[in-house]
Amino acid sequence: MEQLKGTYSIYGENFTKQSKVYINGEKQTTKFLNNTRLDLKESEIKDGDQIMVAQCGSSNTIFRTSKTYEYTGGQLVEVTDQDTDVENGRQAFVEQKEEKKK
Amino acid sequence: MKRIHIKKPDVKGFFTKVKNLKPEDIKRHYQEKKARRQRILEERRNSKFAKKMQPVYKWMNRFSLVLHYLLACVLNFLIEVISRHSFFEAWSYMTGTPLVFLFNAFLIFATFMIVYLFRRRVFVRILLCVFWLFLGACNGYLLLKRVTPFNAQDLKVLSDALELTSNYFNGFEIVMLTIGIVAVVLWVISMWRRGGQYTGKMHRIIAVIAVVASGFAYVGLTDVAIDKRVISNYFGNIAFAYEDYGFPYCFAASLFNTGINQPAGYSEETMAEINKDGCLNVSETSRSKEELPNIMFVQLESYFDPTEVEWLRFSEDPIPNLRKLYADYSSGYFKVPSVGAGTANTEFEVLTGMNMRFFGPGEYPYKTYVKTTPLESAASALSSLGYGAEALHNNGGNFYSRAKVYNNMGFDHYTSKEFMNILKTTPKGWATDDILVPNIMESLDTTDGTDFVCTISVQGHGDYPTEPTLENPEINVTGVEDEGKRNAWEYYVNEVHEMDKFVGQLIDAIEQRGEPTVLVFYGDHLPTLGLEAKDLKGKYLYNTNYVIWDNIGLEKKDGNIAAYQIMAEVFDRLDIHTGTIFNYHQQRRQTKNYLADLELLQYDIMYGKQYVYKDSGAPITEGHMVMGGKGCDDHQCCGAAERNL
Numbered sequence: 037m038e039q040l041k042g043t044y045s046i047y048g049e050n051f052t053k054q055s056k057v058y059i060n061g062e063k064q065t066t067k068f069l070n071n072t073r074l075d076l077k078e079s080e081i082k083d084g085d086q087i088m089v090a091q092c093g094s095s096n097t098i099f100r101t102s103k104t105y106e107y108t109g110g111q112l113v114e115v116t117d118q119d120t121d122v123e124n125g126r127q128a129f130v131e132q133k134e135e136k137k138k
Numbered sequence: 139m140k141r142i143h144i145k146k147p148d149v150k151g152f153f154t155k156v157k158n159l160k161p162e163d164i165k166r167h168y169q170e171k172k173a174r175r176q177r178i179l180e181e182r183r184n185s186k187f188a189k190k191m192q193p194v195y196k197w198m199n200r201f202s203l204v205l206h207y208l209l210a211c212v213l214n215f216l217i218e219v220i221s222r223h224s225f226f227e228a229w230s231y232m233t234g235t236p237l238v239f240l241f242n243a244f245l246i247f248a249t250f251m252i253v254y255l256f257r258r259r260v261f262v263r264i265l266l267c268v269f270w271l272f273l274g275a276c277n278g279y280l281l282l283k284r285v286t287p288f289n290a291q292d293l294k295v296l297s298d299a300l301e302l303t304s305n306y307f308n309g310f311e312i313v314m315l316t317i318g319i320v321a322v323v324l325w326v327i328s329m330w331r332r333g334g335q336y337t338g339k340m341h342r343i344i345a346v347i348a349v350v351a352s353g354f355a356y357v358g359l360t361d362v363a364i365d366k367r368v369i370s371n372y373f374g375n376i377a378f379a380y381e382d383y384g385f386p387y388c389f390a391a392s393l394f395n396t397g398i399n400q401p402a403g404y405s406e407e408t409m410a411e412i413n414k415d416g417c418l419n420v421s422e423t424s425r426s427k428e429e430l431p432n433i434m435f436v437q438l439e440s441y442f443d444p445t446e447v448e449w450l451r452f453s454e455d456p457i458p459n460l461r462k463l464y465a466d467y468s469s470g471y472f473k474v475p476s477v478g479a480g481t482a483n484t485e486f487e488v489l490t491g492m493n494m495r496f497f498g499p500g501e502y503p504y505k506t507y508v509k510t511t512p513l514e515s516a517a518s519a520l521s522s523l524g525y526g527a528e529a530l531h532n533n534g535g536n537f538y539s540r541a542k543v544y545n546n547m548g549f550d551h552y553t554s555k556e557f558m559n560i561l562k563t564t565p566k567g568w569a570t571d572d573i574l575v576p577n578i579m580e581s582l583d584t585t586d587g588t589d590f591v592c593t594i595s596v597q598g599h600g601d602y603p604t605e606p607t608l609e610n611p612e613i614n615v616t617g618v619e620d621e622g623k624r625n626a627w628e629y630y631v632n633e634v635h636e637m638d639k640f641v642g643q644l645i646d647a648i649e650q651r652g653e654p655t656v657l658v659f660y661g662d663h664l665p666t667l668g669l670e671a672k673d674l675k676g677k678y679l680y681n682t683n684y685v686i687w688d689n690i691g692l693e694k695k696d697g698n699i700a701a702y703q704i705m706a707e708v709f710d711r712l713d714i715h716t717g718t719i720f721n722y723h724q725q726r727r728q729t730k731n732y733l734a735d736l737e738l739l740q741y742d743i744m745y746g747k748q749y750v751y752k753d754s755g756a757p758i759t760e761g762h763m764v765m766g767g768k769g770c771d772d773h774q775c776c777g778a779a780e781r782n783l
Binding site for chain 2: 050051052053091097099100
């Protein structure tokens, strides 16, 4: 399944041009279609992948993150891990450094 | 003269050569190249010309200090030519205020002491010349685009600036700039190899002492110059300061002189006297919870009433909504700390009640202080009375580091461009202000009860294109002879007209909502359109306009207000007394030593021992802000990930 090339669409609310999808903590090339839909053209999603949407500012600042979802059989299931939930929406000043490793 | 022969390229030979290439050949090639280079340099050194010049060089080395000073004068003059975009203006600056000129040259001269630390003196001199001229060029370029000259804060906001590169430069300019920089770098590198080297005995310890001594000499000379009123250490207008006191001094001042110096007489006793019986620490109001209105401040980017310009003519009034507000509600001139730029400083004065004049010349306290340190503000002051504190800005959340600044000021939420579904932009790429209306309304919903909402608009941001940009401008502007200038004014006036529409929409939306509300509109500074004091009806470059709209029947009371006083004034009219600085304004305005004590208070809170907080505790010790205004839980709910093949 992960060998096939296609486009994933993420549906939600309040998306903007600065919404970026993260898969397992890695920023993806995200195309903003409208405020309820984001498209991923170059990404591969496997079962068990953790998916999250973040609002990003300049210099790789993550202003705010959504809840984390797990991809299972074409569905997104909310991850109810207490550790990530408590900090939800309060990560405005987490500088994102992983990007540079690429 | 040699004839030019065009040889037929020996393609076949080239390939056989490459095929039979051995590592030793390559090595030998480079060795030969190196030897050849050494030989050429040697020849040059021993050439007739060099031999003839040797006594001259010797003489020049002996009198290098004097020559350095002359070079410094030349550099200083070039820098001013670039900064002023005019040889003649630089000339009249030099001849008009020779002491200022020589003082600035001394600063450049002082940096040339470094030369004696190195053998490659010519190279180091070139490097210093390039360094100073580069700073001058930066200043010259920035002054083409805005009125605030190049200062130390620009180095700190470099990250913002890089992002805005495409707004300031076009593609062609970027290419030319890159070529120019690469060429200079290559030339400097070549001079590292070719430049003359000092062959005499080195006195490095003496050189180090000289560097330190010249540094101290500069500081001492600065004090003398300020004392003798040759220069000033307060810049009423950073742009005029650069013109009057010269680029090198002003740039250095902006680099080394930031924050508030301890005022004379600062002590625990003085502060106790100013804060008698904790009168500044109160947080109270006679209004009941239901009677407290929402308090909203809307800062309009580069807004002022364009009809204030004496010679402009309009096909119709560009600000019908605001004009009506001026007639019906409290309004007047709004005295701001900046002209043509410096949005964040007007904002700082409004939100904190602090006066910019006590800070370093050309300083942005947002960058030098609030970005990293909590500071009480209208947000924290009103929070203590149960208000929610919301901030909005339809440009990048990191611009002027607002995401960090608002957090440190005690805001609850900050909705920046990244959280707005922006569909419309101006022809210059800034978000239009109408997007703010629904977002302001949403921000009122985020917290229960009354809210303090601070909105920073961006639509009117410069620069204003001199080529025709709007296809069918709603307002036609006349009265400007130069067609380019007229285009710029027409563009600006139509953006102001759009702001006026936004003002109307916002008031409609608030009236529909029906909550008791006080709404303040003001401009942050005049636009960058080359205005002079004589062009304006008010004859003053630091005046924009404000109006205080309300739906709770406040009395109309016109008058001119300074940016650092307006928050206290609005609170006073609502019988709200909260926030150390705002209480101070309410109690001490128009009393003796008002400004001197304000300086002490600002120093105490920001850089001193915080004696005013001694008994009451600091009003804010850390931020708690969340980005984005919408409800915390349902923001960006991902419903499903679907795969379209």
